[in-house]
Amino acid sequence: MSSSTEGLERPVGINEVAARAGVSRATVSNVLNRPHRVAEATRRRVEEAVRELDYVRNSSGRSLRSGRADAVGLFVLDITNPFFTEVARGIEDEAAESGRAVILLNSAERSGRQRRSARMLAEQRAAGAVVMPVDDDLSDLFWLRRRGVPWVLLDHGGTGEATGCGVSVDNRAGGLAVGRHLIGLGHERIAFLSGPFAVRQCRDRLAGLRAACAESGLDPDAVIRLIEVPMLNAGSGERAAEKVLGGAARPGAVFCANDQLALGLLKGLGERGLRAPGDLSVVGYDDVDAAALVHPGLTTVAQPKYDLGRAAMRLLGDELDDPGHRHLRCRFTPELVVRGSTAARRGT
Structure with a gap:
């Protein structure tokens, strides 16, 4: 393991900027705080030095005064x-x-x-x-x-x-547990309602679901339909109901990447006269307080949040x-x- 101090650099100070630009500390301060007081050529020279040195102004004095x-x-x-x-x-x-x-x-x-x-x-x-x-x-x-x-x-x-x-x-273990649960209930068409796939947690939860299919002798590509939405919130889940229900082969279950998506999806299904689990089984992830308060209660994956x-x-x-x-x-x-x-x- 590496020491925590490796890779840390002493922050560039105002003296280095002043030296690089060939001006005084006061001139650098004016460029940063009162640029209208500095001649354009000088201001540009200071700004170039700031960029070259990747200088970050120090606001710690104000932080110290505020405790x-x-x-x-x-x-x-x-x-x-x-x-x-x-x-x-x-x-x-x-x-x-x-x-x-x-x-x-x-x-x-x-x-x-x-x-x-x-x-x-x-x-x-x-x-x-x-x-x-x-x-x-x-x-x-x-x-x-x-x-x-x-x-x-x-x-x-x-x-x-x-x-x-x-x-x-x-998160892979969480997705695996969801997959085993749904497959154990006989579901062989499962939608995975995901947030942006750039979010690692979404990818890992899907990987667990795919692993559950593979260990049961099912083809993950045949079982799972991926539905990606732009945000991991209830609004995205509600709007996704149309996508979940669309297509020739409606899934029997939906695994949502988090509870917010799942709660929104339940609302979207209800607006269309459908309910879980009679029409679709729905699973969330996180076990937020609302998961136990809705009816029926939301099956989900609990994380030790605190x-x-x-x-x-x-x-x-x-x-x-x-x-x-x-x-x-x-x-x-x-x-x-x-x-x-x-x-x-x-x-x-």
């Missing part, structure tokens, strides 16, 4: 998903015990927003971050680490020495407190929760 020098960022994919509420609670509880505050950053499943959030944390000289990445491109996060801001990956399979610490759930958050923040805290910290990986095993939204295929 947030020990703030850490939390990147989530969708702030409206209650899954992240419970994860965030675990992170905040763990952070509070060490006197740290948490800044919530919503990427909304968009890489551009993730990139802007990383830049903001660097400008604020945040202590560190817990990140659920939008996709497998971690270049923004490596940029952040090189600026002296370490991070821990949350619920992302690409953890290890190369990327630092990580806390994840075995423990996931606490473990991630504990790893980040260890790295911040111990210069000799070694990167670790922590993986949880999810659990299938069977409720009333799934039943045996009619005729079996």
